[in-house]
Amino acid sequence: MATQHSRSAARMMLAPAVILLLGWMLVPLIMTLLFSFKRYLPLRGGDLGWTGFDNYVRFVTSSAFWPSVQATLVIVLGTLLITVVFGVLLGILLNQPMWGQGVVRILVIAPFFVMPTVTALVWKNMFMDPVNGLFAHLWKFFGAAPVEWISDASLFSIVLIVSWQWLPFATLILLTAIQSLDGEQLEASEMDGAPVLKRFYYIILPHLGRAITIVILIETIFLLSIFAEIFVTTGGAFGSRTLTYLIFQRVLESQNVGLGSAGGVYAIILANIVAIFLMRIVGKNLDA
Amino acid sequence: MARAVTQKRKIINTAAAWAVGLLIFFPILWTILTSFKTEATAVADPPVFLAFDWTLANYHDVLERSNYARFLWNSIFIAGGSTILGLIVGIPAAWSMAFVPSNKTKDILLWMLSTKMLPAVGVLYPIYLIFIKLGLLDSRTGLIIVLMLMNLPIIVWMLYTYFKEIPGEILEAGRMDGAGLKDEILFILTPMAVPGIASTMLLNFILAWNEAFWTLNLTAAKAAPLTAFIASYSSPEGLFFAKLSAASTMAIAPILILGWFSQKQLVSGLTFGAVK
Numbered sequence: 001m002a003t004q005h006s007r008s009a010a011r012m013m014l015a016p017a018v019i020l021l022l023g024w025m026l027v028p029l030i031m032t033l034l035f036s037f038k039r040y041l042p043l044r045g046g047d048l049g050w051t052g053f054d055n056y057v058r059f060v061t062s063s064a065f066w067p068s069v070q071a072t073l074v075i076v077l078g079t080l081l082i083t084v085v086f087g088v089l090l091g092i093l094l095n096q097p098m099w100g101q102g103v104v105r106i107l108v109i110a111p112f113f114v115m116p117t118v119t120a121l122v123w124k125n126m127f128m129d130p131v132n133g134l135f136a137h138l139w140k141f142f143g144a145a146p147v148e149w150i151s152d153a154s155l156f157s158i159v160l161i162v163s164w165q166w167l168p169f170a171t172l173i174l175l176t177a178i179q180s181l182d183g184e185q186l187e188a189s190e191m192d193g194a195p196v197l198k199r200f201y202y203i204i205l206p207h208l209g210r211a212i213t214i215v216i217l218i219e220t221i222f223l224l225s226i227f228a229e230i231f232v233t234t235g236g237a238f239g240s241r242t243l244t245y246l247i248f249q250r251v252l253e254s255q256n257v258g259l260g261s262a263g264g265v266y267a268i269i270l271a272n273i274v275a276i277f278l279m280r281i282v283g284k285n286l287d288a
Numbered sequence: 289m290a291r292a293v294t295q296k297r298k299i300i301n302t303a304a305a306w307a308v309g310l311l312i313f314f315p316i317l318w319t320i321l322t323s324f325k326t327e328a329t330a331v332a333d334p335p336v337f338l339a340f341d342w343t344l345a346n347y348h349d350v351l352e353r354s355n356y357a358r359f360l361w362n363s364i365f366i367a368g369g370s371t372i373l374g375l376i377v378g379i380p381a382a383w384s385m386a387f388v389p390s391n392k393t394k395d396i397l398l399w400m401l402s403t404k405m406l407p408a409v410g411v412l413y414p415i416y417l418i419f420i421k422l423g424l425l426d427s428r429t430g431l432i433i434v435l436m437l438m439n440l441p442i443i444v445w446m447l448y449t450y451f452k453e454i455p456g457e458i459l460e461a462g463r464m465d466g467a468g469l470k471d472e473i474l475f476i477l478t479p480m481a482v483p484g485i486a487s488t489m490l491l492n493f494i495l496a497w498n499e500a501f502w503t504l505n506l507t508a509a510k511a512a513p514l515t516a517f518i519a520s521y522s523s524p525e526g527l528f529f530a531k532l533s534a535a536s537t538m539a540i541a542p543i544l545i546l547g548w549f550s551q552k553q554l555v556s557g558l559t560f561g562a563v564k
Contacts, residue, residue, distance in 0.1 A: 009469055010388035013380035017444060018396065020377060024437040025403045028411035028418075035413065090308065097294070098302040106548060107309035110316055113547035115498040117518040118536045122319050124522070126529060132331040134318070141334070167312065173563050176555045214562050225407045228500035228515070232522045244409045251413045252505065264410035275405040279398050285562050286394050 029268070035261035043255045055262035064246055071155060072242040076223045078159035079166060080216055086163075087170030087215065088208065092200075094171070095178045112168035120232035123161045124150060154238035161229055166222075170215045177211035178204070210281070217278035224271055243267055316540070323347070323533035330529035346534035354517070356538070363513035363539075365428050366503070367496035370435035371489055374443045377436070379485065382447035383477065387459060397448065401560055404441040408501045419506060426508045434506065435496045442495070443488055446557045450484025451477075487553035490546055497543050514539040 036055055039048040059065060094105060111119070127134050128149035136146035149157045181204065189199050225244050234240040236249060247267060251260030310317075322330050324342045350356055385393045415434065416425070424430030454477065462476045500515045507516055518539055521532050555563055 006388055006469065007390075010384035013384040014396070017377050017381035017400075017440060020437060021400055021403050021440060024440075025406065028414035029406070031414035031417070032411055093301065093305050093308065096301040096305070097298050098305050099298070100302065100306065104305045104309040105551070107313040109547065109551055109554075110313055110544060112554075113494060113498070113543045114316065114540045115515050115518065115543070116500040117504075117515045118319075118540055119315075121518060121522055121532060122315055122536055125532060126318060126322065127315065132333075132529065134335060137333065137335050164312070164315065169558065172551070173555055173559060176563055211563055214559055218559065221405050225409060225501070227409070228504060228519070231504060232519055244407065247409045248412065248505075251409075252416070257413050261413060264407075264412070267407045268410040271405055271407045271410075272402075275402055278405070279402060282401065282560050282562050283394065283398055286397065 032261045032264050032268075035257050036265050038258045040258040040261075041256055051258065055258045056265070059250075059259055059262045059266065064241065067239060068241050068243050068246040071240055072224065072244070074155050075159055075162065075226070075242060076220060078155075079162045079223055080219060082159070082163040083166045083170040083219065084212060084215060086167055087174045088205075088212070090167070090171045091174035091178045092204065094175050108171055109168045111164050112166075112172075114165070116165065116226075116228035117232055119165055120161060120229045123157070123164070124233045128157055150233055151238050154234050154240040158229060158233060158240055161233070162223065162226060165229075166219055169219070173215050174208060174211055177208050181207050214278070214281060217274060217281070220274050221271060221278070224267070224274070243270075316544075319533045320537050321533075322529055323537045325530050325533075327528055327530045330533070346530045347538070350531055350535045350538070354535070356517070356535070359512060359514050359517035360538075362428060362511055363497055363515075366431045366435060366511075366513050367493050369428070369432040370439065370496045371492045373432060373436045374440050374492060375485065375489060378440055378443035378447055378488075382444050382451055383473070385444075386448050386451035386454075387456065397445065400441040400444055404438070408438075412505065415502075416506070425506060426510045426512075428511045431503060431506060431511060431513075434502050435499055438499070438502070439492050439495055442557065442560075443492055445560050446488040446491065446553070447481075447484060449556060450488070451481060454480050487550060488557070490550040491553060491557045494543055494546055494550060 037050055037052065039051045039054070040046070041048065090108065094101065094108070098104070125133065130136055130146045130148045133146075133149075135149065139146045147153060186199065186203060189203060194202075226242070227244055227248065230236060230240055230242065230245050236245045241249070243263070244267065247260050247263040250256050250263060321337065323346055324344070325336070325340050326343055326345065329336055329340045385397065419425040419430050422430075424433075458476060458480075459472060462472050467476065497513075498515070500519075503513050503515045504519060507513070518535060521535065
């Protein structure tokens with residue numbers, strides 16, 4: 001058993017990480033909270049005193065707020081839907097016996113390793129450009145007029161780009177979960193003549209429940225704060241301004257720190273609601 | 289009979305999986321191909337896939353014109369520095385929680401995870417302000433610190449998961465033989481932990497290399513890494529497909545190769561051990 005000596009040594013070893021993370025969490029958080037109750041315009045007079053909940057009210061009543069909530073929801077839900085549905089299908093496909101499984105796996109995972117600014121720029125220019133993009137060539141080939149993706153279908157474009165980025169993550173986790181499925185159970189049901197759809201619905205899907213939940217929670221946390229993909233493609237224009245992007249603009253572009261900080265507090269609360277569910281699952285796993 | 293059916297199924301599976309895999313990989317492939325075209329071929333109508341005169345001119349141009357080496361060096365320095373610093377802080381922490389657990393260990397682990405879930409944009413201005421006050425804006429040191437703190441929870445979690453799998457009896461035996469804490473770590477634990485540490489290092493290097501919120505918002509000319517360099521191509525005057533492709537290929541190639549090696553650890557690393 002651990003001695004008193006090793007116990008205090010262990011505490012010393014843990015301390016730096018805990019202190020650093022505590023500082024990283026608390027200092028900026030307290031500053032954001034303080035700023036959110038102030039009228040604070042660094043370029044136009046600086047700190048102009050306390051204003052109570054004024055910023056919180058102004059943030060949600062500004063004309064940009066509801067559209068940004070809508071854009072956020074479309075991007076998060078759209079990407080979740082695409083990545084989870086195709087992730088399950090791809091996971092099942094990749095689990096089948098085939099030649100060159102390892103290579104296919106690498107091809108499918110690759111987008112996850114591409115940096116977000118490259119992803120956004122490549123899609124925006126080489127695929128979605130209305131004159132020279134591949135999509136434009138494809139549309140013309142079928143006799144259709146090329147689409148101005150970035151301006152006319154901004155949200156759809158961003159969902160497509162972000163889904164491409166996150167599909168590997170969903171696929172990989174769901175594939176791992178499928179591989180842990182009891183093969184005998186599936187075989188038995190196959191022998192009993194259960195049709196493919198029934199087998200999927202009654203055996204595979206229930207087994208994947210936990211993995212799907214984890215994919216949804218982790219992706220949601222990351223998707224709520226996507227930034228580079230919007231920064232590079234639309235710059236927040238054409239109705240693609242998400243909550244994260246709106247806060248960024250308030251804080252750094254228009255330098256209205258009080259207002260932006262109030263938005264930041266909303267974003268933190270929102271992320272924490274999602275995080276609580278994720279922590280429960282992860283916590284349960286620690287006990288096991 | 290049954291054998292023939294499975295053989296046929298295998299062929300169909302293979303064809304379907306390869307088709308989907310190539311479709312998903314296509315944007316990367318297209319970028320790599322375009323990087324070897326001339327600017328004129330890159331926008332040719334109809335598009336050319338393989339039958340063009342391959343050229344290295346774009347790589348030459350990008351390297352010549354844009355100080356590419358500086359951005360590359362910044363990326364290596366920032367991603368590498370934050371990973372090493374994170375390991376220095378994270379290894380002792382994970383070690384202590386894995387081998388000398390207390391009743392608070394689980395709470396500490398979950399709390400660390402919760403700091404990872406704080407949206408960066410919520411604390412953008414405070415960090416920005418602190419950076420200005422400390423003279424860290426547009427400095428590599430500043431980014432190393434921020435990225436280290438950002439990824440520290442993942443480092444601790446991954447290492448904790450690996451260390452947990454090292455049997456405690458080995459340590460007991462070492463202690464019986466009179467090994468002190470230092471010997472224990474240096475000669476018993478470290479060799480056993482090397483694979484875990486290596487894959488933690490790999491995944492964190494990748495995450496830091498690709499990080500694109502703080503690197504875009506806290507750098508200007510001096511400390512900008514490749515993420516910011518590529519973003520600068522989004523301005524209209526930088527719109528050259530072939531050069532854009534060459535710059536992109538150079539920025540993603542090292543990570544694609546590293547990613548290959550890390551794919552096994554990816555799942556447990558990114559789900560905090562919830563899926564293995």
